[in-house]
Amino acid sequence: MLSQKTRYTIRALQHLSDKYRQGPVRLDAIAEAQNIPRKFLTVILSEMVREGLVISHRGREGGYELGLDPVDIRYGDIIRLTRGSLALVPCAARNAHEHCQNCLPEAECRLRGLMLTLRDEMAAMLDRMTLADPIEVEPPFEEA
Amino acid sequence: MLSQKTRYTIRALQHLSDKYRQGPVRLDAIAEAQNIPRKFLTVILSEMVREGLVISHRGREGGYELGLDPVDIRYGDIIRLTRGSLALVPCAARNAHEHCQNCLPEAECRLRGLMLTLRDEMAAMLDRMTLADPIEVEPPFEEA
DNA sequence: TACTATCTCTACTGATTAGATAGACAATAG
DNA sequence: CTATTGTCTATCTAATCAGTAGAGATAGTA
Structure with a gap:
């Protein structure tokens, strides 16, 4: 089985892929749309940032976006x-x-x-x- | 991942398959040849007996054998x-x-x-x- | 500057499951 | 009738998983 975490990761990345090149997506927006516990998602996305798959922006107007073209993930x-x-x-x-x-x-x-x-x-x-x-x-x- | 138990099960069945139609194989023989903890193997084989994949024989000269032709498993x-x-x-x-x-x-x-x-x-x-x-x-x- | 919205990081907790064992019991060959 | 073999249920321990807490860092903006 894939762990719940892996499944959340995949769905979060799919979500970001859908919004690629449309500016950062806030964590809450992803959590809500994908039905993923908010706090858990912070852990997941931070890992993806560290791995380079995702880029994050802090502060107002911040959020997450894919760090690579979807075709390369x-x-x-x-x-x-x-x-x-x-x-x-x-x-x-x-x-x-x-x-x-x-x-x-x-x-x-x-x-x-x-x-x-x-x-x-x-x-x-x-x-x-x-x-x-x-x-x-x-x-x-x-x-x- | 396959659980350790599933892996033991597969290897135990492979072992029985190798000895198919050569009479019952004792639990200890399987445990030793396949490097599976003896007590754990009793649990595994009992389940396989209940599922019908394996037939057991108690007492002296007892042991386990496949309940089906290997080609059917x-x-x-x-x-x-x-x-x-x-x-x-x-x-x-x-x-x-x-x-x-x-x-x-x-x-x-x-x-x-x-x-x-x-x-x-x-x-x-x-x-x-x-x-x-x-x-x-x-x-x-x-x-x- | 300071305020607020946003992400970041480490640690922690609680529940579940995996792996394995204990030990009393049942059956069968000789 | 006894030694040998499998059966069954309960239990233990350690690891892992899912999720949370909470203090901190950063960026935009008034």
Whole structure:
């Protein structure tokens, strides 16, 4: 699962992407439009500023705006930033690789083999899509 | 991330798959070969018995064996059983669907749209692979 | 200058979950 | 009938997650 924080991050960035080149957007405006707890959002956006994805302006008329063109922000990058890795197991991470606890030697671990393939497929998709891409929305499922 | 429990489950099932039709395998044998804490493995295997994936035999000469042919156990199924869902956000689960907290209406949520597509790609792969499939193992990455 | 609106940072808290274990119980082969 | 094996429920601990508190910094503006 993506953490709530990662989900908030993605939605906040999508919001900023929609307002790109329209001047800074206030934190409260994002929080309200995206239904994100205000205080939590300050933490999230400050991190994005530190990472360079977002630029902030203080004081009156302040707010946030994307620091890069939406076309240059890939979903894969956002997830890597907030979660460290795209992989579903630590030993299958290509960037933030870590050994798993209580595992077999990596050279013989079939779970790792499988998860590496899966990670690569996920990465292919998430690195193809950027904040600039339109995303088709699906109607909610029927209730069970 | 897959929980440690899910990872143990997959490796335990792979182990049983390797010994399919060779008689019951004792819990200790699995725990030792797969480097899984013994007591924890009892919990895991009991669950798999309840789910019907594994058959147990008590007493002397007892142990565990797969309850289905390996070719009929898909990785997707194992993950759905242990984790509830393949999706990375609750609202993108096709089986165990739940609404997300603090989200937009599902009908307009682009995060959900994206995650549904990703879920479907992941499902396609994980439901194509079964315990019977050979999995290529990759050499460990170089240390950083 | 000083006032106010805005973002920034560090620390903290409370709830939940993950990982693992304990220990009494049940069944089966020999 | 006993040693061996799996079953079940409860429990513990530590980590993580989600969110909040609150003092501080900065910028525009009167």
